[in-house]
Structures are given as C-alpha cells and as structure tokens.
Amino acid sequence: MTHISLKVDGTTYEDDVEPRLLLIHYLRDRLGLTGTPIGCDTSNCGSCTVDLDGESVKSCSLLAVQADGGEITTVQGLAQDGELSELQKAFHARHALQCGYCTPGMIMAARDLLREHPHPTPDEVRHGLEGNLCRCTGYQNIVRAVLDVSEEEVKA
C-alpha cells in the first residue's frame, strides 16, 4: 500500500492505495465520485477525462499514486454555488448530449481545449476533441456548444 494525498474538486483526501489502483477506480470506488465514468480500457474513448494540475488526463491511464500531491477537477467540481459552468450551459442549450455517458469527459476535454485555444475554428474543435468518442450525437452539437462558449468569451 502506498500513501497518497490529493485534492479532488476542492476537498483534500489522504488514502493508502494499492500501487496498481487506477486513478479512475480511486475516484469512483474509493471516493464515490461516480460522475466520471469508464468507457474503455485502452484510453481511446475519453469518457474518464479529468483535469489534473491544469491539464486534461484520461484517468483510466494513470495510477492513483501518479496523482499523489496533485489537484484534480472532475465534472462534479465544475458548477460553482449551483451555477453551471459556461460549457455545461452550452451543452444543455445546444443538445450536445443524448445518453450523456461521454459528456463528463467531453466537457473536461473541451475545457482544456478552450484553455489552450480560446477561439478555435470548428475544425480545431473537432481535432481538439478527437480523443473523446461519442456514439449518440455525431459531434455536431458538441462542436456548436464549444464554439458558443468560445464566442461568449469574445463578447466578454
């Protein structure tokens, strides 16, 4: 067992974990933070994307011990005082989700994308999200939602 300490969505946790425990299983099974789901076992689908120290990572591809000392934001930490983030609002307004399984990862990846490219072209949005699969939407409304947020920032 290895002792780890990390902050998730603003709360600090300390735990002893098996070195092999995946970060996603730590979040889901140990912390009960089930908002981030698992869609594959080869890091292709991106459903489990979270933010670790300012970068989006696929939490199925990291061990919990690798996140030791880090600060994680999941989809469950985005809304502040009940106010949805701009991306969450845009996904809702644009019907950018159907079953919603990919949505947490998609929102986290889009957040990272906009951080790096605040005003992407539609093509840049598509390429920026290529590590996240969605089976329901055909991506069109996801792209629209991300562009909406980018345009909001332009206006602001």
Place this chain on the structure above:
Amino acid sequence: MSETVEREVGRARARKEDAHLITGQTNWTDNIAVNGLLHLAILRSPMAHARIDRVDVSAALERPGVIAAFSGRDVAEAMGSLPCAWPVAEGTVMPDHPPIAVDEVRYAGDPVAVVVARDRYAAADALEAVEVDYTPLPTVLEIESALDENAPLVHSDKGTNRCYDYRTTDGDYAAAKARADVVLTRRYHQQRLIPSAMEPRAVVVTPLAASGEFTLYSSTQIPHVLRVLLAVTTGIPENKIRVVAPDVGGGFGSKLQVYGEEVIALVLAKRLGRPLKWTESRSEANLATHHGRSQVQDIEIAARRDGTVLGLKVSLLADMGAYLMLLSPGIPILGASMYPAIYKMGAYEFSCTGVFTNRTPIDAYRGAGRPEATFAIERIMDDLAAELGMDAIDLRRHNWIRHEEFPYTTIAGMTYDSGNYEAATDKALALFDYDKLRAEQADRIDHADTVRLGIGVSTYTEMCGLAPSRWLGEMRYAAGGWEAASIRVLPTGKVEVITGTSPHGQGHVTSWSQIAADVLGVPFEDVEVMHGDTLLAPHGMDTYGSRSLVVGGVAVHEAARKVVDKARKVAAHLLEANEADLDFADGAFSVKGSPEARKTIQEVAFATFASHDLPDGMEPSINADHVLDPETFSFPHGTHLCAVEVDTETGAVHVRSYVCVDDVGKVVNPLIVEGQLHGGIAQGIAQALYEEAVYDEEGNLLTGTLADYLVPAAPDLPEFLTDRTETPATSNPLGVKGVGEAGTIASTPAVVNAVVDALRPFGVRDIRMPCTPERIWQALQPGKEASA
C-alpha cells in the same frame, strides 16, 4: 379571458434529462454501491470452437477475497437456456444456449467460468487461476461457407448450420424478368458491426434472500421484457423480480437483449444471498455484447430501358453467430418488407437463410434489418441509373410513389399512409446545390484531376413503430407490440407521466412532457416522466425499433385525453353545467358563453383528491391509463445527398458535404429530432467508411478494442446540413412517424453511392464496406477487379 398557452409540441425545448448528466450526478449501473457488494468476473473462451474437457476453479477459490467460483456445469440447472423470442420460420433450429458454456464453447468470448470476489481487482486476479482444458474443434467463420457440404458444425447435435429458410413473394418475378430490357445482379456485403454504446453493460442484483425477492439493475433497453424472460429462464417468479434500468448510456439495439450475465448475476445472487455487480470492460464488450448486420445480400432488379422497375429479387444469407439471441432470426426479416422501399413495381421475391458461425451472436443494431434493405435497394438503384445512363435522381423520380398516390400498398404488402418524396427531394437538391456539384464532378473528370468528386443519393423510407401485435403474431414473434402509459394529476396540480418506454438518450422525458402538457394544458415544467423501473412503471414493452414516440408517445397522448374526459365530468358537476356545454382550453374548463365560470384542471384534481363533492357514483380519480396497440406502422422518409472527394492516389475519402431532408411527420421537439438524425447519420457513415469487426482465420476477434475498431471521432465526420418537410402520419392522432433510426438507414448507401460514383469512370462499380483507403486504392489498380 386567459391567454392562449404556447403549444409545447413543436417547440425546441432543451432537455429536462440534461441537468444530472452534465453535472455528473448520474446513476449508471456501475455507480451503484450497496453494503456487502460482491464483484463478478467472467472467464471467456479464447477459442472460437472447442470441447471443454475440464474446468477447475479450486485454485481460484484459494485466492484472497474470493467468495465463490463456478463452472458452467456447476450452475447449469439453475440457469436454463437463454431465450430466443423470434423463430421466424417453421422448423427454425433453436440450439440450447447455456449462459455459461458446459460442454463446448462456440465463439471466442463464450463464458466458461465465473468468479465472485470482494472487489473487482480480486475477481479479475482470480480468473487467472481458473484452469480450463480445451480440445480445439474445427470452426466455421464465413457466412458464405457455412452451408458447404463439409463445413464444420457449430451445433453438431443439430446436424446443420442452417438455422432457417424464410421466403415471401408477391407478383410473378420470373415473368417480370422476362419482360425486362435490363436485369442487374449484385452481391453486397453487410459487414459485421460492433454496436459500441459508450456505456459498457453492467448488472447489479440486490437479493432479499429471506423472501426470495430480487432487484436487478441493468444497463438495458428492455427492463419489462427482461423481467418476463428472467422469470421464464430462471424459474424465479416474475412477481419476485424487480428490474431497473437506471441511467443507460446508449444502446443502439445492443441492450435490447436478455444477456447471460443478467441471468448469471441473478442466479448467483440467489445462491449466495449477497448483492453482486458485474461490469463489462470494453474489450469484453467487443467480444460478448451482440454484434450487428453480417449479411450477404444477393439482389436482382429487372427494369425497362426507360427506367421503369418491373421487379426485384432478394436472397440473403444472414449470420446468426454462434447462438440465437433474443431476436436474431427476425432481424433480417424486419428488412423483408423494406427492399421495395419507395418504389412501385409489379413483382417481388424475398428469401433469407439464417446460418450459424463460430462468431459472437448477431442481433439488433441500429435499424435492425432495415438499414441492410435500404442499402441494397439504394445501391442497386444507383447502379441501374448508371447502367441506363440516367441521372440517379431522375430514375428514382420515375419509380417512386407519387404524393397523390398515398395511401399506397407496396408490393411487399406494407401500406404507406402518407409521404411526399417530391417535396423532400426538391428541398434537398436545392440545399445541396446538386447541379453545381455535378458540373464540378464533370470538370474534374475532364481535367483528369487526381481527386475526384462523387455524389451519392439515398431516398429512403423506414418502417417505424414496432409493432401491431397481430403482425408480430403472424411473424411468429413471441410477444405483442403495444405500449402503456399512465397519467396522474396530483393534488397540488403537478403531473406524473408513467411510460413503459425505456429511454437511453432519446429524450423521452422532455418529449413526453411536451405531449402531456399540451393535452392537459399544464406547464411543461409541471410534468415529471417516470420510466425504466418495473416497480414504478409496471407495464411496458420498452424502447427499440423507432417505436417509442409512435407507440409510447401516442399512448401518453391518449392517456392524457382520458384524464381530460374524466376531469370534464367533475368540472361539469362543480360548475353545475352539462359536460357538453364545457370548453376545455389552456388547462381550464369553462362554460360556453360565460367564460368567467371556469375550473382549472389543477382545481379539478384537488377537488377529486378531496372527493367531497363529486358526481354521484363517480370513482374519485381523474388519473388514467392507456395501452396502445398500433394498427399499423409509420413510414418516415427522406432524401440524403452526400458529396465525397476521393483521392485516387491514396484512396482516401473526404466527405465534403452532407445534406438531408427528412420527413418524420409531426415533430414534437425539433432539437431532439435533429440530434437523432446527427447521431444516426454518424453511425451510418461509420458503417460506410470505418467500422468492421474483423476476425482472424482461427476466429479470434482482431478488433477487440476501441483502438482497433474505428468508432469515428469528431474529425472523421463532416458537418451535416439537416432540414425537414412535414407530412403528418394519418395513422395516429399526433401525426408522428418516428426518427430514431432514419439517419443510419439513409446515410450508409448515400456515402457508398458517392464513393462509387467518384470511381465509376475507372470502371469501379462497387467497393466493399467499409470503404477504406486500401480497398479503394486496390480497386483503382490497373488490371485489378473492384473488390465487389
């Protein structure tokens, strides 16, 4: 006077479902945690066909944290055989299908043993300690060789790989062919697809051992059907089983199933008296969740020189995989009525032979039989146009059912109630700028451009609203096709809609709220929709086959009308008026001529709750149930146009533009309709260009992960330009036709037609799906045959 409330049906309401999904407050089956929960892991066969000589779980039982381990033989008696509800033809061969293999494994992925442990890691570790001795048996993997005289048998006790022969005809095809100027014969291959819903399957069973009661949570499309069949399969009384479909992360037919894992989890929870969870990994899903398509289609069309289609002959070989699952035999037969599509003709012959192979079982995948049918007819119509030197649109226009000819009974015996192919096509052509693209195509040919333009057409129709129960009976399906709805108006005026449909992304909560709000005249926000739990919504037939709106949504509409009828009696009594003298508008009853005398439906609901002053003898309730059995199918249609650029040096395909105009009848929520189309088109394009389940010659699945099986990502897909025409269905009071599968049905032939259109000048007349750069490049090499 009250203001007229804006009608809900037709409004682009953002979904009620979204709030918990965008914040991570979800209830996926794998999220469920209960005290003492044990984890189940399944050992699967690494061989496509083998005799099981020995299974020894004793070493697994020694592993830390392992509670139990079983071979197939250990639990065979408690589990029965997995059900198939659709023996489509007399004499359909129905092999035994144990949830855990006992004597023989018949596909790579067939379960051979299970381990139950304290956590998922311990369970996975213990699988490695299970010892199994196999004797390999010869395999049959290809559909086309399954019926060879010396083919190995998937089920040796059945003596054949032939599952069934189904045949239907109308008109005299031989005579039509004899009169034809042109007869085209084609063989198309529907490759095997992996449905790939983003949420892998999961099951949780919580037993109440003392009273023999069980709650089974499953990532399923069919909680109601599942409950019935779990009872039949395990012998546990139906009224002791509650099935819950919590949040379900997509299905596309793959969760329209009674899976071995559901039976295993239930039986083992009963045996151990402990709650159990099984969660599928993606690699496991690719092996063990049923696959789709996998057909060889021989199609022949007979036509006159002027383009008039005289007859059609279709002969299918349909892969069942290793076992029959819930609907396996019926899937290709769902397409039987749809090959003639929107075209008039005098003769039609359809036959289908189902065959067993040593591969993952085949069952419903988005569209289920209908995409295959539409693909074949739309592909051969394009080929016929090329053969006759006609424009692809002109040929279709020459043959399709004209707007004024509806209702029209096709040669396949389906009566299409309404449609307007002219309007949808004209609109699509204008949006697409068809003539300009044709000019560009000609220009590129003239300049021998290395990048060629291809234009693909698909004018599809779909059979939605599964299904009239009598029709299902005639088709030998074991159950009916009705759907149930209940509506409760609570004392505070809030409304509960209980639906037997079981959504998993389609937005029923929002759409059903819109339907109920309109009929009852209550605010959209005041309606809650409950579903997916046999305790809350005890009566239902679930969600598949583009049935939910056309059957389940219409049931909600009819239940709401019954509520208004009941409320009218109470209102008339309270207003001291005759029922006939009451108007009902905007949620209130008023007396004709004296609008100040009014009672809102909320006031009526409270008065009924109090029941102090109801009409004599009236039951104190305005709540209502409705079970709707559709009288007929509905037939949405549309025109999809696709332009691709094909690089003749690399074989790469770029979808340059995609335009569709769909007519799904009356639209309840345009936002949701557009979303359904986007996702459907994406899945259809995926079949055309990217996806295929590939096996090696020993029957190992090579596309076992999302790294190998190419579910398209955002850069792989174009922007879709969608639009609509609206020709209401005449077969239901909402005028709705359904939209769940339209995009998938239409887009695959549109894309492949475009690819082939680009390559025709090189003598290519088919590319086998998926149309990969390699296949296209091969087809373009001088002296090589197109890989038809």
